[in-house]
Every structure is written in C-alpha cells, then in structure tokens.
Amino acid sequence: MSRIAANPSILAAWALLAALFLWPFLVPHDGIHFRVMGMACFHGCLAMAWNLSSLAGTVSLGHAAFFGLGAYGSALCNHYTHVSPYLTILFGGLLGALYGMGWHAVFKRLRGAPFALATLASVEIPKVIIDNWNSFTFGSLGVVGIPGLPAVELGSLLVRFDESPGAMYTLLLTCMLGAGLLHRRALVSRWGWGVRALREDETAAEALGVNTNRIRFQVITVSGFFTGVCGGLYAHLLGLIEPGLVFSLHMSAMPLVLTIFGGRFQWYGPILGALVLYPLDQWLFRSLLPVGHSVLYGLVVIVTLILFPQGMGKWLQKSLQRASS
Numbered sequence: 001m002s003r004i005a006a007n008p009s010i011l012a013a014w015a016l017l018a019a020l021f022l023w024p025f026l027v028p029h030d031g032i033h034f035r036v037m038g039m040a041c042f043h044g045c046l047a048m049a050w051n052l053s054s055l056a057g058t059v060s061l062g063h064a065a066f067f068g069l070g071a072y073g074s075a076l077c078n079h080y081t082h083v084s085p086y087l088t089i090l091f092g093g094l095l096g097a098l099y100g101m102g103w104h105a106v107f108k109r110l111r112g113a114p115f116a117l118a119t120l121a122s123v124e125i126p127k128v129i130i131d132n133w134n135s136f137t138f139g140s141l142g143v144v145g146i147p148g149l150p151a152v153e154l155g156s157l158l159v160r161f162d163e164s165p166g167a168m169y170t171l172l173l174t175c176m177l178g179a180g181l182l183h184r185r186a187l188v189s190r191w192g193w194g195v196r197a198l199r200e201d202e203t204a205a206e207a208l209g210v211n212t213n214r215i216r217f218q219v220i221t222v223s224g225f226f227t228g229v230c231g232g233l234y235a236h237l238l239g240l241i242e243p244g245l246v247f248s249l250h251m252s253a254m255p256l257v258l259t260i261f262g263g264r265f266q267w268y269g270p271i272l273g274a275l276v277l278y279p280l281d282q283w284l285f286r287s288l289l290p291v292g293h294s295v296l297y298g299l300v301v302i303v304t305l306i307l308f309p310q311g312m313g314k315w316l317q318k319s320l321q322r323a324s325s
Contacts, residue, residue: 065119
C-alpha cells in the first residue's frame with residue numbers, strides 16, 4: 001500500500017479501474033452508455049493486438065485482414081457446424097494466426113513503407129475471395145442472423161449477454177483488462193526485450209544473439225491471432241457482417257490511431273486511447289458534426305502527434321510524477 005500511495009501513476013490506474021467497474025451501479029439502466037463503453041473496451045483489445053506487431057518496428061496498415069478472417073471464420077463456422085460461439089471465436093483467431101504466418105513468409109524481407117503498403121494490399125485477397133464465393137460465404141450480401149454470445153451460468157445466476165448491456169459491458173471490460181495484463185507481461189518479459197531490441201536496431205539485436213526472424217514470426221502470428229479473436233467476437237456482438245465492413249480500412253486504421261494517441265510504448269497506451277477517443281467520438285464528435293465527424297477525429301490525432309509525440313499516456317505519467325515531486 002505504501003508503494004501505491006507513493007506512486008501517483010499506480011494510484012491513478014487503480015482509481016480508473018475502480019471507476020470502470022463501479023459506474024454501472026450508478027447508471028444501471030443506461031443501455032446506450034453501456035454499449036459505447038463496452039465497444040471502447042473492445043477497441044482497446046483490438047489496439048493492443050495491433051500494438052504487438054508495431055513494437056517490433058513494423059507498422060501494419062492491413063490488420064483488417066486478420067479481423068475480417070476472424071469475423072467470417074467464426075460466423076461461418078457457427079453457421080455450418082452450430083458449434084458454440086466461444087469455440088468458433090477461437091477458430092477465427094486461428095485463421096488470423098495462419099494469415100499472419102503467410103505475411104511472415106512473404107513480407108519478411110520488407111521494412112518501413114514497403115511493408116506497410118504490402119500489408120494494406122494483402123487485405124484485398126481474402127476480401128475478394130469472400131466477396132465472390134457466394135455459395136459458401138454468401139458473397140457481398142454478408143452473413144446475417146449471427147447468434148450472440150450464449151448465456152453463462154454463474155452458480156444460481158444466469159447471465160444473458162444478449163439481453164443485458166451491463167453484463168456485456170462487464171464481459172468486454174474483463175476481456176480488455178485480461179488482454180492488458182498479457183500485453184504488459186509481453187512487454188516486460190525477456191521476449192519483450194527481444195522485440196524492443198529488434199525495433200531499435202535489428203543488426204545490433206542479431207549481434208547480441210536475438211533471433212530476429214523467429215521473433216518477427218512470433219509477433220505477427222500472435223498479433224494475427226488476437227486480432228482474429230477480436231474479429232470473431234465482433235461478428236457475434238453485431239449479429240451481421242459483410243466484406244466491406246470487416247475488411248475496411250477503418251478496421252486497420254482505428255487500432256493504429258488509438259494506440260498512437262494513447263502511447264505505443266506504454267502497455268496501457270492502447271487502453272487509454274480507446275477509453276478516451278472512442279467515447280469522445282460517439283458522444284461528442286458525432287453530435288457536433290454528424291456527417292464529417294471523422295474530421296474532428298483527425299484533428300485530435302494531429303494535435304496529439306504535434307504536442308504529445310509519445311502519446312497521452314507518457315504525458316500523463318510525467319505530469320503525475322511532477323505533481324508528486
């Protein structure tokens with residue numbers, strides 16, 4: 001407890017965590033707010049999955065490929081086999097991981113802008129296949145009637161996620177916190193130091209004995225898996241998907257924007273970006289500028305990059321440290 005009291009960053013984190021869990025009890029019947037904050041937590045998970053690959057020094061513009069494959073993999077697997085969505089979501093993650101392996105095999109010699117452009121172009125491959133395979137994927141009509149997440153029995157309590165926005169919010173918040181712990185563990189582990197060494201100087205990392213090829217393979221595979229899991233979860237949250245929705249540039253750009261806003265090099269950066277920017281967009285930007293609200297989104301990101309190049313997370317951390325000294 002003395003360490004928490006002495007460290008304002010830890011104290012602020014605990015205060016935020018308490019607020020995230022306690023505010024539903026203060027607004028028990030506000031379904032819209034539950035949905036907005038739940039989707040903010042969802043986008044936090046998606047941003048952390050993207051950030052795993054960016055920490056290796058590569059900026060992907062094509063994570064929508066993993067997301068879309070995860071969404072279609074889970075939705076179609078559930079449609080044809082009637083397996084529980086909790087299992088088909090993992091299958092969607094497996095498809096994302098397999099496509100990530102393909103990325104590594106084809107793009108492993110690319111760096112910088114060529115890598116980013118190659119990942120962007122790679123989104124079109126699964127999108128075109130799914131868009132034209134009408135007999136199996138339903139083509140451009142998309143998949144409708146995707147079942148929501150099944151109810152869960154907790155002792156004598158039956159939790160119905162499709163009927164309770166509060167329960168869905170709590171589930172997504174728990175998923176985000178679990179992903180955050182994994183994200184932090186990955187960054188502070190020995191493997192995480194290898195990833196950061198690869199980002200800073202690949203030649204020096206190899207000289208120190210870091211197997212850069214293996215780490216790149218692991219990073220893109222893990223990132224693809226978790227992005228695919230997010231895509232599968234999204235399909236069951238929304239109830240319908242189509243190629244233009246899940247393979248859109250928006251799904252590639254959103255995690256990048258949220259992560260850069262919050263801070264790429266802090267484990268909590270993607271979470272902070274999602275919890276601030278997504279609700280701000282839904283509650284403020286869309287009401288101020290219903291048609292062109294993305295313009296305001298862009299302005300916020302540009303201002304952040306100019307004034308806080310390391311992200312809001314780093315700035316807040318330094319501000320709290322200065323305030324406590």
